[in-house]
Amino acid sequence: MNLSIAKFLGFSQTLKNAISPYKLGGAAGGSDFDPKGKSDNEIMRFCQSFMSEMYRYLGPDKDLPSEEIGVGTREMGYLFGQYRRLAGHFQGSFTGPRIFWSGASLRTEATGYGLVFFAQLILADMNKELKGLRCVVSGSGKIAMHVLEKLIAYGALPIAVSDSKGYLVDEEGFDYMKIALLRDIKAQQRSLRDYSKTYARSKYYDEAKPWNERCDVAFACASQNEIEQADAINLVNAGCRLLVEGSNMPCTPEAADFLKKASVLIAPAMAAGTGGVVAGELELNHECSLMHWSPEDFESKLQEAMKQTYQRSMKAAADFGYQKENPEALVNGAVISSFLTIAQAMTDQGCV
Incomplete structure (x- = not known):
């Protein structure tokens, strides 16, 4: 963490909040x-x-820590x-x-679940669904674990997670019992390689990223700039058709350009990651914060917010001449929608 990263994250959060159905600031x-x-x-x-x-x-x-x-x-x-x-x-x-x-009882799940809901919305527009698709997830923290959880619920086959030292692949796919083991390993601050002591058919690769594993959908949930151009090439060669950004700016500019040219659809973090904004709004809303949300109510509210965010992004893209099939439509639509919302607020309030 340094001042530059804080500025980048603050700017990114401002854009993310602007495209959500709620009107929080960003910091x-x-x-x-x-x-x-x-x-x-x-x-x-x-x-x-x-x-x-x-x-x-x-x-x-x-402010909301x-x-x-x-x-x-x-x-x-x-x-x-x-x-x-x-x-x-x-x-x-x-x-x-x-x-x-x-606050809301499902705060930690919100971002990860939201990423999967957002992926499902994109696939539904392509007359597809997550069921049966091979998915690779980077990271093994709160967001990544909840992505795995919801992918399993949708019938997908998540096969890989990573940590700062390498990545773990289980070709049979993770299930709820395996996720419990992964959580236990992380809670004890052990390496993901310990997973193979229980599931011998899995494999841990030192000093490597999971992007060369064959997959249909990838979820980048580790950190900024985690996907460089070489990783983008690996993703395309691995058959990936959709990249969902869980971390802020996981792709370097060179990687993003390569993925667009290869017609890989990118779900940008500022749109796909708005699940956390939904939970933040509920926590800051005094009436909401006094409630204990049931998982069903919370997920319903989260799904509706992700749907609105997706629709706003695609509408902005269409308004500015991007065809629905264009792999850049979703990214550019999200940026345009966020920027116009902020610009309008600044104009209305006499800031410019």
Whole structure:
């Protein structure tokens, strides 16, 4: 994390929020503290020190702290505890699956589930469905795990996940029991290669990315710039026809250009990743935050938001002359829709 990344993420979040059905702002932040190899006490003390400086900028009408890379349930708990200690009240929304703090009960699932819902919308427009399709997922954190979960529910065959050291492939496909094992491995901060101790027919590849595995759909859920031009070539050769961006800007410009020329459809993160915006809106909405959403209600609201986002992107593309079949239509439509929304708001409010 550095200032440049914070600016990029903040700009990206602003565009993502603008294309969603809700009207939140956009911001990003973080720290250069590396939690790897640190004890629980060291991480707790850092979180408390960080919050001691940050708490005055948080609140129900100011900013919404959320989980991200390196920040999960444990860290959110430490941050929230220090915030409440300093602020002296319960106000402000902190994301996290422990609904007795505040907020929606399915916050951590929202982004991953939303990515799969978005992929299904695109495929439905092509008279296809996820059922039976081979899917490759990068990353093995919160978003990636929930992508796997929902892919299985749709009858797809997810075969690969990755971590910072390499990737794991299971040709038989992951199921719910295997996902539970993956979560256990990650919770104990072990390598994905440990998965092969239980499922011997799987294979872990050191210092490699999963993009050369044969697949129909790829979900990039690790980090920015994770797909370079060589990876894009591998994806095309592997038969990929749809790339869904779960992380912000996972493709380098060269990779994105190559994929477009090869007619691989890209679902941009600013549209496909709006699931987290939906949960954020529910958490900031006081009436909503007092409710305990059932999984069915929450998924229904999430599906509707993803549908609206997809339709807005495609309408903007059509309005500016992009044919539905054009592989650039969805990306450009999302950017145009976001930009026009922000520009109109700035004009209306006298900012330009």
